[in-house]
Amino acid sequence: MTASRRTWLRGLAAAGAAALVSACDRIAGDPAVRAGLRGAERLNLGLHRVLFDRRTLAREYSDSAISPDFRANGSIDPADPAYRALAAGGFADYRLVVDGLVERPLSLDLAALRALPSRSQVTRHDCVEGWSAIARWTGARLAPVLDQAGLKPEARFLVFHCFDTLDPEAGEDGRYYESIDLVDALHPQTLLAYEMNGAPLSVAHGAPVRLRVERQLGYKHAKYIRRIEAVADYSHISGGKGGFWEDRGYEWYAGI
Amino acid sequence: MQGYLRIGGREFDTTGVLGWSGPPGAAEKRAFPAWATLPGYRSLATGRNWHLAAAWGLGLGLTAYLIAGLAGGRLRRSLVPTRAMLAPRAVLADLAAHLTLRLPEAGGYNLLQRLAYLSVVVLVLPAMIVSGLAMSPAVHAAAPWTGDIFGGRQSARSAHFLGACLLVLFIGAHLFMLLLHKPLRRLRGMTLGERETRP
Numbered sequence: 001m002t003a004s005r006r007t008w009l010r011g012l013a014a015a016g017a018a019a020l021v022s023a024c025d026r027i028a029g030d031p032a033v034r035a036g037l038r039g040a041e042r043l044n045l046g047l048h049r050v051l052f053d054r055r056t057l058a059r060e061y062s063d064s065a066i067s068p069d070f071r072a073n074g075s076i077d078p079a080d081p082a083y084r085a086l087a088a089g090g091f092a093d094y095r096l097v098v099d100g101l102v103e104r105p106l107s108l109d110l111a112a113l114r115a116l117p118s119r120s121q122v123t124r125h126d127c128v129e130g131w132s133a134i135a136r137w138t139g140a141r142l143a144p145v146l147d148q149a150g151l152k153p154e155a156r157f158l159v160f161h162c163f164d165t166l167d168p169e170a171g172e173d174g175r176y177y178e179s180i181d182l183v184d185a186l187h188p189q190t191l192l193a194y195e196m197n198g199a200p201l202s203v204a205h206g207a208p209v210r211l212r213v214e215r216q217l218g219y220k221h222a223k224y225i226r227r228i229e230a231v232a233d234y235s236h237i238s239g240g241k242g243g244f245w246e247d248r249g250y251e252w253y254a255g256i
Numbered sequence: 257m258q259g260y261l262r263i264g265g266r267e268f269d270t271t272g273v274l275g276w277s278g279p280p281g282a283a284e285k286r287a288f289p290a291w292a293t294l295p296g297y298r299s300l301a302t303g304r305n306w307h308l309a310a311a312w313g314l315g316l317g318l319t320a321y322l323i324a325g326l327a328g329g330r331l332r333r334s335l336v337p338t339r340a341m342l343a344p345r346a347v348l349a350d351l352a353a354h355l356t357l358r359l360p361e362a363g364g365y366n367l368l369q370r371l372a373y374l375s376v377v378v379l380v381l382p383a384m385i386v387s388g389l390a391m392s393p394a395v396h397a398a399a400p401w402t403g404d405i406f407g408g409r410q411s412a413r414s415a416h417f418l419g420a421c422l423l424v425l426f427i428g429a430h431l432f433m434l435l436l437h438k439p440l441r442r443l444r445g446m447t448l449g450e451r452e453t454r455p
Binding site for chain 1: 290291294295296297299300301302304305306308309311312391392393394395396397398400409410413
């Protein structure tokens with residue numbers, strides 16, 4: 001085979017491969033196709049809810065299993081002025097607001113939060129990126145907090161509004177938020193964590209309060225929680241998909 | 257920038273394929289090249305959509321295949337090696353036939369074929385499903401054995417990846433053998449149901 005013919009054939013193969021890749025990408029990224037694929041997410045959530053006991057605990061480890069180096073991901077040092085002011089004052093002025101579809105809206109400072117029924121657990125944090133790390137988390141159980149606020153019957157989800165802006169270019173929609181349903185909200189291991197490995201939560205890991213929702217991936221565990229809003233539906237909030245990463249294509253049900 | 261693969265103490269330059277690839281001037285840090293990933297652009301979210309939907313196809317497909325194969329006796333008849341095939345002389349003959357690429361035309365699957373198919377169907381694919389499930393925090397909470405049999409979530413992740421490599425190897429070898437043995441006639445047999453061997 002001559003060199004020019006070989007070059008030509010190679011060019012043809014490359015062009016063919018490129019055309020195939022771009023055709024695949026058009027299909028792969030098509031909103032209708034992706035909506036269809038996400039039917040699997042509803043199937044997975046439904047199957048998990050039917051097959052697994054809703055109160056099944058995620059595995060708890062001994063203290064010796066705690067990871068020496070627990071990666072901090074997402075926002076690790078929020079620049080938002082309101083947060084910086086609170087952090088500068090050692091979070092003395094911090095108030096966790098619980099409102100929305102509740103009978104008695106709450107505004108809790110850290111002392112009030114620490115006085116609530118608490119739990120301490122050594123669990124594994126599984127990131128959607130693939131890594132995992134183990135730590136001891138201590139915090140107020142979410143269920144008694146909700147009891148105190150009194151959820152209205154129409155409340156179906158809890159939305160966690162956070163202090164940090166993870167995508168500054170998106171403006172107000174760049175602010176981190178997450179949502180969970182009541183099955184996870186009332187789970188015994190679901191915590192408003194204020195301590196990690198026996199010390200107050202560091203800024204990198206979400207000070208002063210972050211969510212622990214074991215049995216779901218890391219991005220559900222919202223850090224820097226500012227406000228918990230009980231809602232019937234989250235489609236009016238930010239991108240409408242129930243969370244910062246959900247608005248960017250990730251599954252709302254992060255149990256897989 | 258360059259891509260490399262380190263196995264044990266040895267390092268291999270894999271620039272353009274693993275670790276660093278893309279068109280000239282637009283190469284980027286990515287594990288696998290665009291032609292090998294779905295989607296071609298970097299999107300973990302879209303990749304997960306495809307992966308978690310396709311997992312249903314694998315799970316349901318394999319279950320249906322195994323039920324039908326066990327119930328009809330086909331798995332035992334055509335995939336489990338016969339006693340005669342396992343006689344030392346027969347094993348050596350089969351190995352020699354493969355090494356020289358001179359395989360018999362007629363008859364059912366030969367010994368190496370049976371072992372390869374059987375291990376993929378009853379070992380590798382089920383292990384892919386269980387190790388995949390082990391990575392789900394919800395499944396792991398309800399069924400911790402899925403992770404324990406691999407020695408933890410990260411080991412299950414490695415097993416999942418190595419299993420995928422084995423499957424790629426299997427499909428590659430399968431297609432290679434097919435090309436050596438009258439591929440068009442076999443394709444016709446597969447699609448039209450014609451007998452593979454004719455007088």
